[in-house]
Amino acid sequence: MAESTQANKMEDRQQVIEVETKKIKLDSNGTLNILNTFEFVKVLNENNLSKLMIIQAVKKDETRENKNAVIIFEKPHFGLEEVKSFLQIDNPYDIDLQNDIYNKFCLYPLRPYNNVQVQLIYPATEQHIQKYSMQEFFFVKESFEDYQNLTLKFINETQLNLKWVYNILEHKTESERIIFEDPDPQNGFILLPDMKWDCKVVDNLYVLAIVHQKDLLSLRNLTGEHIGLLENVRDKSLRALEEKFDVKKEKLRAYFHYQPSFYHLHVHFTHIKNQMPGMPERNIQLNQVLENLRIDSSYYQKVTMEMAVKKNDKLYDLFKHKFD
Ligand code: M7G
Structure with missing residues (x-):
């Protein structure tokens, strides 16, 4: 039933x-x-x-x-409902091989399991094409001075458009997908599914918390003053995710990307079983960020960050003199 x-x-x-x-x-x-x-x-x-x-x-x-x-x-990814439907529904199939007890079929599932x-990103800029192209990566060390002299120049000149972020914050798009919102202008945020998640299989959970404050580009801007904001995002998001998807906080990763692609502060929440392709080295755990800020309020204005840059990226050109 x-x-x-x-x-x-x-x-x-x-x-x-x-x-x-x-x-x-x-x-x-x-x-x-x-x-x-x-x-x-x-x-x-x-x-x-x-x-x-x-x-x-x-x-x-x-x-x-x-x-x-x-x-x-x-x-x-396969969901359990989908696999059960293969047993129940008489889907078309071709027989690839039958040998003694061994059978191999090619199944052609019908909607909704096909x-x-x-x-679709259209019109896509050159940065979008670079972002999604297969490329060689290099690790680079970014001191805070490098951030101010090189990275900020990169952000100002080439950062991807944030219209989609503002559309979400202003409830112009994706408002029906919002899982939770705290509207407070200082400590508030919107929690909603990341574009990458189809919202079907909880093991693949991928959700974003986008803060309402507009002047925080990345974790480089965070100081001890933002501890309240970060704790608010972490605690309310984890509670909302448990209520909505019945997934315990111990099963969720909460992290920033450094460097992010979009320079408006957001936190990624993913299920521990969700192994996304890409660069795990870009993940900076939210709890670790909080610990660092408690030890030193200006930790992210002092620390040298190691980051991965793509060869065709403008950042690579700006940092490549450091390789010699
Ligand atoms: P990031 O660390 O800035 O960039 O994260 P990354 O794409 O290199 O990881 C931005 C996140 O926002 C990514 O996980 C994207 O999948 C997600 N995202 C991007 N766009 C354009 C949208 C969108 O329009 N809606 C939603 N819900 N998520 C998006």
Whole structure:
């Protein structure tokens, strides 16, 4: 009974795919018309383990100068409901091999279990294309002086647009996805699912807490004065996540990225089982940040941070003299 209700819920759910900050509804045939207006250019990155392919594409018949798009295709992780449905539903299949007790099939699941997650960034800037391209990484040491002389220059000249962040904070987009909000202008924040999470399998939980204060670019701006803000974000987010998804705080990571891609302070919350591809070295644990700020209020205005930079990144050019 519970299973069929669950299946009905999924069938009935509005067929909506998140595409950047807009929602694009599927037509009655389930066709997403937007993708066939793009033409493939090249593969930027792929990952067999995470079943992900990222491509560059261009918009056909487009008059604007920048026709570039980045499209991320991802086959989602199996959920238990999905696997149970394979046993219950008579899905089409091909037999690949049958030998004694050994059988191998190729199954063609029907909706809603044949979905592919798609993220479309359009128009995509050169920074977006670099961000999603496979590249060589280097570790670099950034003193606070380097941060002021080099990194801030990079942020001012090339930082990615924060419109999507302000849209969320102003309730213009994704407001129906908000899990929790503390509206206080000093210590408040909005907690909502990260674009990367399909909100189906709790083991893959990925949620963002975006602070209301607009002048905090990254953890480099944090001082002892922000301990209240950070404790508020941590405690209220963990409580809200336990209430909504029944996941204990001991199972959740809370961290910043250094360097982040978007310079508006936010905290990532992920399930301990969620092994995201990427650079784990970028993760700076929130609790560790709090400890450091308690020991020294200006810790992040003194400490040398080790960070990973991509070869094609402007930051690499700014720091590469330090390699010699
Ligand atoms: P980051 O550390 O600044 O950059 O984190 P990263 O992408 O290099 O990790 C920003 C986070 O915001 C990432 O986890 C993104 O997946 C997420 N994100 C980016 N955009 C454009 C959106 C969006 O429009 N909505 C939501 N909900 N999340 C987003």
